Every structure is written in C-alpha cells, then in structure tokens.
Amino acid sequence: RSFIYLIDCQDPERYGESLDYFDKVMEYFKEQRQNIPIMVLLHKFDPEIKENRELNKRALVLKQNLLKYKEFQIYFFETSIYDIKSIMDAFSTGLSFLFENVEMLYSYFEDISKRYNILFISLIDSTGITVGEYYSALRLIDKLKIYNLYLEVLKKVKMENKEKYEFSDILSNGKRFSGVIEVLNLSNFDFYLLIIIEEEKENLEKTISALDAIEAEKDKMEVIISQILT
Template identity: 25%
Template sequence: MENEKNRTDPKKVVFLGLDNAGKTSIILSLHREVSIFTVIKPTRDTERRKFKFLGMDIFEWDLGGQERYRINYLEKAQSIFRRTDILIYVVDVQDYDRIEESYNFLNAIINKLTEMNIEPSIHIFFHKNDPDITESLQIKINDTFSNLKAKNKDFQEHPKTFTYKTTVFDLSSIINTMSEILLSLFPRSKLIERTIQEFVNSSGFEGLELIDDNSLIIESVYLNEKIKSKLNSLSPYFLKLNDAFDALEDSENGDKNQIIVERFSKYYIFKQFTLIDGTTPYYVLICSNEPFLNMIEIDTLINVLRDIISY
C-alpha cells in the first residue's frame, strides 16, 4: 500500500542554474518546440507546468537564473524546494568564466537542502556540450569541476548526485537523460523493461522505442549500437512529423495513425496508440525487416502495458 501511495503522489521536478545556461531550451526540446530556440527570452522568476508521465502527475518548476531570482530562491528555500523529488541543475560549459559562479550557486542550494533535511536526487547537466566544442576547453572544464567538487564536503557526500553531458544539437542526449531520470520515479519500470524485451525477442524486430507524448523514451531495446543510434536520432523527427499531420488533419481515432519509412531495405514504423483513456497518446518506433506490424501482437503488448501502468 505504501508503494502504491508513493507511486500516485504528485512528483516535483525543479530546473535551475545561472541565466542563459539553457534550462528553457532543454524543456522546449521535450515539448518539440525547437523552432523557437532563437527567440527564447530569459525565464522570469518561476514558471510551472504540470504533465503526466506513466500515469503520474509531474510538476515541473523552471526557475529563472538571473541573480535577483537566485538570491530569492535561497531566502525562500522552504517554499521553493520543499517536496522536491528531482533537482536538475544546468551548467553552460561554454560560459567558462562563470563556471565557478555556477558551482557556488549549486553548492549554496545543496547546503539549503541539507539544512531542510531533504535529499532529492540531483542531476547536473553539463549543457551546450556541442559537437564543435574544442577538446582543450572540454579538458579545462572537466578539470575545473573536479577541483571544485573536491573542495566541498556536502557536494561529495550527497547520496544521489549524477552528471550528464547534453546539447540541443543532439536531442537524444536530452531525451535519453530525461527519460532515465523520470523513470527512476516509477517503481514498475523493470516490469515494463521485461515486457518490451520479451516482445522484441518474439517479434524479431531489430529495435523498438516506447515513447510518451513528452518525447520521453519509456523503454527501448536495440539489436546493436548502430540501430540504437539510428532510432535515438530519428524519434524526435517522427514525433514532429506526427504533430504536423495532426495539425493538418482532424482525425477522431489517432490510434490508426502510422508512418512507415523505407531506407536501405529497413523499415522504420512509427505508430500512435492509447494506453490510458482520456490522456495523451504513446508511440512505438520500430526498426524491422518487414513493412507491416502484426496488430494482434501489438494489441497484446498494449494491453499488458496498460495493466502495468494503471496498476
């Protein structure tokens, strides 16, 4: 009963970092709104959004990074950070001159969390880790953070701290990371993993991604790294293409939607379906040697997933 209560409780995810670190661009990439990256304005104070993830209510807090706001967050830490389950701290690795300032703010946040006796998992995004970043700058950045971390006992001893490298030029770096983080909130994720693995093994597919409407990968199975790289790269574009069709068409039954692309004798099949009535859709992206799906097998998979998620 306690596990069930914890699963249905709303979850709180807080994004923060210095101004211009890229927090909002990360959030927009999950919303598939990459076209407005060039006109992003600084986040003013706190912006909140509620969305569903595997039937759970997730409250997303995007905290503006300008100095006057940062001071306010520390002064009002109880109202800002209480009941936080996940804290995502974004660092602009290309703004090298402000890395120490960014670290000091993160350190101040961790000290506040310690004072409040709460231990959300802390996920540090080394963001704007773009393809054209020079190797010498990357080494310099890594060395700086290693040295700063070594100086701080609270940072070292926080039990749940994780680091990632992300960039909007590789959307999969953001999607895969956010998927992993949010799945940590869902106690039955291992059961979903086994279900998808068994389905792929029996169907003979070379790869499959189960995706929600927030662009997050719920589970995935790949024959090899090459297939993984392809599906990771393609899924944001299939989602965006599906959005474009939805905007042009008035379909009452989105579950009949299916996109098939053939490329070098491989078929990439993107299908929409409903897991929970009255909520946003889910999708599968499949790499197959055949241009069709066995709908009996797909319906069986959907029913099993529905039972797992609605349990």
C-alpha cells in the same frame, strides 16, 4: 522526484560560481535528508564543438568536482538546443524517476524485443518525452536518425489522424529497417509506441510476419503498459 541543475559549459568564467551554488544546494539536501537523484545538465554542448578537446577536458573537471557527493545519485547529460534529442533524453530520465515501475516497462520491452527481433522500441508521450525504451546493438548515429524520422512521421500521424503508420529507411551499415508507430491510449492520454525491425533482405515475408504479429498484440501491449505505468 529528481533535481535538475544546469551549467553553461561555454562559460568557464562562471564555473566556480556554479560549483559554489551546487555545494549550497547539496548541503541543504543533506540537512533536510533529501536523498533524491541529481541530474546535472552540461548545457550548450553544441554539436559543432562536441569533439573540442578543451571543452571535454573542462567537462571532465566539472564532473570530478561534482561527484564528491557520493551519498547522492548524480547523473550527467551533455545537452544542446541544437540537439533536441539530448534534451529529451535528459528529461526522459528525470521523468522515469516518477514511475516506480519503469524497470518493469524496460523488462517488458526487452522481452518482446527478443520475441520479435526488434532493434529498437520506445514509448513516447504526447510532449515528446520518452517514458521507456529498449534497444540492442544500435549505434548512436542510427538512434538519432530514427528519432528524427519519428518526429517527421509523427506529424503525418497527427495530421492524418492515424492510429498506425509504417515507414522504412536505411541504417548506417547499409541495411534497411522497417518502422511502425502505434498510437496507444493510456488513461485517456495518447502515447506513441515506436518499433524498429531490421529487414531481412532474403526473406521479407519474415519481416512482414513480425510486424503483423506485433500489430496483433497491440491490445495486449496497451493493457500491460497501462498496468505498469498506473
């Protein structure tokens, strides 16, 4: 379980009211001995004002005020309806608290990423919530680009009723990457496994071999992931 608390970061006049109500909620949790993760969404942190100095200063003050409850695990997220990924990341974190073995999923993704030199791997449910992911040395701008590509490709996967879809694009550093979406059926629910591999310009056969090896391991991955999540 987790508790989500939303604050409108563009309405500073109501910060005091938000903090007072948060205090009451925390006191209730302490009385009930409910030590659950707290997710604070600083909402309306829109892309066009995200770098605004005054907004960031106010957000920092809010965080400092809320962190006085050291006995609770408090997580902060800057969200906006104009940045769907920010909302999905927040709710994905909340969902992860429901899965006792989410750390095992992370470890498994880390293991296969090292074996196949994967840049990014993510398991996403049919509603768009990320159940687990692993990535290394991937810039935020590239992660957002990959997620937007995923949304575009997913439409084709559903429209064409495909079990697998491959695509390719360019990272912010100019290097190309290959991506694949694999449809996994876990407990009669569809999940989407997104895998990104950096292409080897001088040795494309190596990239193709890696994708083929991942495809060959699909059934095994499906079984392992299912065991972890159930």
